[in-house]
Structure formats: C-alpha cells, structure tokens
Amino acid sequence: GAGVSQSPRYKVAKRGQDVALRCDPISGHVSLFWYQxxxxxxxxxLTYFQNEAQLDKSGLPSDRFFAERPEGSVSTLKIxxxxxxxxxxxxxxxxxxxxxxxxQYFGPGTRLLVL
Amino acid sequence: xxxxxEDPQALSIQEGENATMNCSYKxxxxxxxxxxxxxxxxxxxxxxxxxxxxxxHSGRLRVTLDTSKKSSxxxxxxxxxxxxxxxxxxxxxxxxxxxxxxTGTRLTVIP
Numbered sequence: 001g002a003g004v005s006q007s008p009r010y011k012v013a014k015r016g017q018d019v020a021l022r023c024d025p026i027s028g029h030v031s032l033f034w035y036q037x038x039x040x041x042x043x044x045x046l047t048y049f050q051n052e053a054q055l056d057k058s059g060l061p062s063d064r065f066f067a068e069r070p071e072g073s074v075s076t077l078k079i080x081x082x083x084x085x086x087x088x089x090x091x092x093x094x095x096x097x098x099x100x101x102x103x104q105y106f107g108p109g110t111r112l113l114v115l
Numbered sequence: 116x117x118x119x120x121e122d123p124q125a126l127s128i129q130e131g132e133n134a135t136m137n138c139s140y141k142x143x144x145x146x147x148x149x150x151x152x153x154x155x156x157x158x159x160x161x162x163x164x165x166x167x168x169x170x171x172h173s174g175r176l177r178v179t180l181d182t183s184k185k186s187s188x189x190x191x192x193x194x195x196x197x198x199x200x201x202x203x204x205x206x207x208x209x210x211x212x213x214x215x216x217x218t219g220t221r222l223t224v225i226p
Contacts, residue, residue, distance in 0.1 A: 004157070031212065033212075033213055033214075035213075035216075040219075041218060041219070042203050042205075042216030042217050042218050042219050043158070043203075043214075043216045044216070045211075045213040045214070045215070048212050048213050050212075055212070056211070056212065056213065059213070091157060091158065093158075098212065099212075101145060101146050101163070101165070101207075103148075103160050103163065104160065104214060105160070106150075106157035106158040106159070107157050108156055108157045109156075109157055
C-alpha cells in the first residue's frame, strides 16, 4: 500500500481482556516502531524492529505488552489482561533504513479504550 | 519521560499570520524533526534538521536549531486554516533508533 496501515482503528476492551493490534508497514521498510500516545501527550516509544529482529523493547511498560514481527513485515502488538491505564492511541511507524536520520512514516493509529 | 517540550502548549492566530513554536530538549542529538498531527490522524513528517545545520526551509516552513541552547523553533508563514493541528518536535537519542517526542503545540488558525 501507499502508507502504513493499522487495524483496528478503534478497539474497546473490558478490563482483563487481551487485545491484538496490527500494523502493516510500507513495503520494503526495514525498521518498524511502536509508540503509545496518551491523550494530550506526545508519542512515547515502546519497541523497535529491524526486519524480524526486535532490537529494542525498552519502552514496553510491563510484561503484559508483547510485540512480534515474525516475517519482517507485518507486526502485531499484543496487550494481555488490559488495564484502564492502557487506554491510549497506539501508533506504528516504519522507515526504509535503520539509521536514526531516517524519516519515520506513521500509521493512523489504533485508539484503545479499556473499560 | 519525554525528551523535549514545546512552547507554547496552545496557540491561536488569524489566517495569514505567522506562527512560531519552540522546542527544547535535554541531551545531545544527531538531528531534530518536526511532525504535524491532525485530529484523529497519524503523524506527518514535516522537516528534519541535522545537528550541524542552523536553519532549514521547506515551503512555508522555517526551522532553526541552536544546539548550544538545546532548542529549535518552527515558523509557519502565512498560515492557513488547514494548518490547524498539533505540532511535535522529535529528537533521536544517544544510541537509539527511536524518536523522542515533545509534548506538542496545539495550533488553531482562525479563518
């Protein structure tokens, strides 16, 4: 596709439910990032993949958060036993290369509401 | 915690006026980027300025960088209603591939 796509766009979960958020990066992009954006705040880094390798997961807030990119393209962010504080917009971004001067292209995000 | 902070938090101007937003950050950087986010949409990359650059232009956008003060500014000239959005600065971090975003400036351009 022309850009990064994410699904679902909106997700409402009951506290304690597991959720899975999908990201389709731009075809051929090596790097993939997940960010969490709370209401009224800037995005905060969660995790980074270079192809299928998860090179940095230092931003994941707890062991309930898990991300994978098994074939180096599509990525899934899974949140187990969701809590109300997990309510946020989850943004996925991809970049062509792996350097930190690469432009990151963002998807529209998944807005998660945990009740 | 986030790397940068934008100032002001909110800005309201008339169409045709110029808008200036400032960003301060904490650690040394290789580059600084500005992004725009419209309500309910993803972030759109606007411009990247490298640490060895002091000023950069792109259309109606002008970005300055002062590494001695760890600050940057984004100037939007001849603003339009369509410029209404939140604007974020983002920096790289030492040894990191990810971006560190500021808290954002919410710009409203009144037609």
